Amino acid sequence: MTDRNLVDLIKPLVSSEGFSDTLIANVRLMKCAKSLPRIPLIYSPGLTIIVQGRKIGYLGDREIHYNSGHYLVQTLPLPFECETFASEDEPLLGVSIDIDPVLLSELVSVSSENDLKLSVSHFPMSSVSMSDEMIESVSRLIKALYDPNTAKIMGPSRVREVVFEALQSSQGDALRALVLNQGRFSLIVNSLKQLHQQLDQEVRVEQLAEDANMSVSSFHHHFKNIAGSSPLQYLKRLRLLKAQMLLNRGHLNVSQISLEVGYKSIHQFSRDYKRYFGAPPTKDKLREDAVI
Known part of the structure; x- marks a missing residue:
């Protein structure tokens, strides 16, 4: 369910498409004003909080729905595929918070919950409903972005509060497992x-x-x-996504990139790349739909 207060808070802060850096370290705002087809992506471990719009992540045979009123908890940098649903009238809006291992360790070490029981219901990528406490924490974090002084002084503590709330969620044990x-x-x-x-x-x-x-x-x-x-399927996807990132930067040619990501044959690299992304590496360019 869309929280209009969070939408109204974020809207004035985002003007450009994609991810926008903020005055608080590890915190970015998101905006996407059109639907995007299912494309390969890789996110850093963190929290992706959706306040308007919806997304579907595909990991193996799992579908992960994270709509407005939900947030994605990702504990590992897994290659996956993502589909976005948004429009000009109702753009996708959200907040992305990279997980700082030091902060996570501090929060877990002072937690009174020492009995970790990681069950099969805990995954390295899962959608969680926003609790009232999480909504309040995210609201305070976004409000801090309106004033540089507040962002500088209070920003880290506001991030700490949001991560703390994530530790109280159904995916808290998956986060604790990274530390314990x-x-x-x-x-x-x-x-x-x-x-x-x-x-x-x-x-x-x-x-x-x-x-x-x-x-x-x-x-x-x-x-x-x-x-x-499987391990080898994971490695192949990881290599190809890394190759796309390097291509988009434009500093290396295709031959250099194929070696950089572990391919001994440039021909095999080109075949795998085209099969995965739908275009050969020589034709692929930075796409607007690859940033969200």
């Missing part, structure tokens, strides 16, 4: 971090499984449950 290093979730998180850090290197699933202290079959099973795809 418990169970299979934590082991797969470490494997995902390793893939991101070694994007240009050859990857052996057997080595990833060994590092996680699992059998290959067990590793595949837990990886797919969390990431929504």
